[in-house]
Amino acid sequence: xxxxxxxxxxxxxxxxxxxxxxxxxxxxxxxxxxxxxxxxxxxxxxxxxxxxxxxxxxxxxxxxxxxxxxxxxxxxxxxxxxxxxxxxxxxxxxxxxxxxxxxxxxxxxxxxxxxxxxxxxxxxxxxxxxxxxxxxxxxxxxxxxxxxxxxxxxxxxxx
Amino acid sequence: xxxxxxxxxxxxxxxxxxxxxxxxxxxxxxxxxxxxxxxxxxxxxxxxxxxxxxxxxxxxxxxxxxxxxxxxxxxxxxxxxxxxxxxxxxxxxxxxxxxxxxxxxxxxxxxxxxxxxxxxxxxxxxxxxxxxxxxxxxxxxxxxxxxxxxxxxxxxxxxxxxxxxxxxxxxxxx
Numbered sequence: 001x002x003x004x005x006x007x008x009x010x011x012x013x014x015x016x017x018x019x020x021x022x023x024x025x026x027x028x029x030x031x032x033x034x035x036x037x038x039x040x041x042x043x044x045x046x047x048x049x050x051x052x053x054x055x056x057x058x059x060x061x062x063x064x065x066x067x068x069x070x071x072x073x074x075x076x077x078x079x080x081x082x083x084x085x086x087x088x089x090x091x092x093x094x095x096x097x098x099x100x101x102x103x104x105x106x107x108x109x110x111x112x113x114x115x116x117x118x119x120x121x122x123x124x125x126x127x128x129x130x131x132x133x134x135x136x137x138x139x140x141x142x143x144x145x146x147x148x149x150x151x152x153x154x155x156x157x158x159x
Numbered sequence: 160x161x162x163x164x165x166x167x168x169x170x171x172x173x174x175x176x177x178x179x180x181x182x183x184x185x186x187x188x189x190x191x192x193x194x195x196x197x198x199x200x201x202x203x204x205x206x207x208x209x210x211x212x213x214x215x216x217x218x219x220x221x222x223x224x225x226x227x228x229x230x231x232x233x234x235x236x237x238x239x240x241x242x243x244x245x246x247x248x249x250x251x252x253x254x255x256x257x258x259x260x261x262x263x264x265x266x267x268x269x270x271x272x273x274x275x276x277x278x279x280x281x282x283x284x285x286x287x288x289x290x291x292x293x294x295x296x297x298x299x300x301x302x303x304x305x306x307x308x309x310x311x312x313x314x315x316x317x318x319x320x321x322x323x324x325x326x327x328x329x330x331x332x333x
Binding site for chain 2: 021085093094097111124128135
């Protein structure tokens with residue numbers, strides 16, 4: 001709601017300064033949206049199927065594994081293929097933490113969730129091409145693993 | 160390409176047909192998938208139209224020279240600092256970051272800057288980080304930011320070098 005109010009406000013200011021430019025901006029917005037709409041539809045379909053296959057209970061079961069390193073890898077895989085907004089992901093992480101899941105595992109989960117976009121693949125490919133998309137996501141995956149390992153060291157969970 | 164397009168249309172059609180049939184016969188997994196679809200769609204509707212309007216305004220109002228000067232080929236450390244601060248304030252995660260990055264690129268921002276932007280938009284959004292702190296503690300967030308930001312910058316520079324050596328160009332809009 002706030003986002004809409006703000007956008008309308010900015011749009012109004014733009015309109016007062018220059019009508020023509022504002023209309024052009026609206027046209028650009030529409031054109032860009034149309035162009036990416038098919039990829040968005042595909043993404044939404046993937047999201048719905050993947051969220052069905054990985055409900056919260058399944059995620060908690062996999063992340064609460066005894067072996068921390070194995071859990072961390074599982075967490076990073078689950079984080080890579082699922083997508084959820086922060087206001088869902090962090091409360092879930094909070095619950096998992098209370099259940100005894102380690103910080104290292106949660107770090108792997110939340111970081112891959114945010115950085116690696118298996119589901120956003122169709123959209124990213126549309127903008128930057130397959131090669132860049134693949135490389136960027138693989139690099140992000142390893143960054144997330146490094147972040148998780150350092151987190152594990154800082155919280156005394158590895159050594 | 161055309162064939163690929165047809166397969167997609169058939170796939171999307173079958174998907175919706177599956178949802179409708181599931182609804183009619185009360186097939187639970189199909190209903191669950193439909194609920195996920197709708198809830199994510201409504202989440203997207205809350206953000207996306209605004210994001211695209213703002214991108215449109217950005218393209219009309221912001222001068223190319225400005226972007227080139229601060230985020231273009233000659234930019235150094237300051238460019239990365241600017242873009243990370245900017246990324247921190249933008250909502251929506253990857254899905255919004257991708258079209259914004261694309262616009263920045265078309266306005267003359269260098270590749271390493273836009274990849275840093277995508278990475279930073281994923282990990283350093285301020286509202287999200289505050290939320291994270293409240294659930295997982297400040298130590299967790301600080302470790303995550305301190306480790307990931309330098310890695311994001313380094314990997315972006317690496318990716319830019321690799322792509323430049325291959326003469327890569329992002330497809331420009333027609």
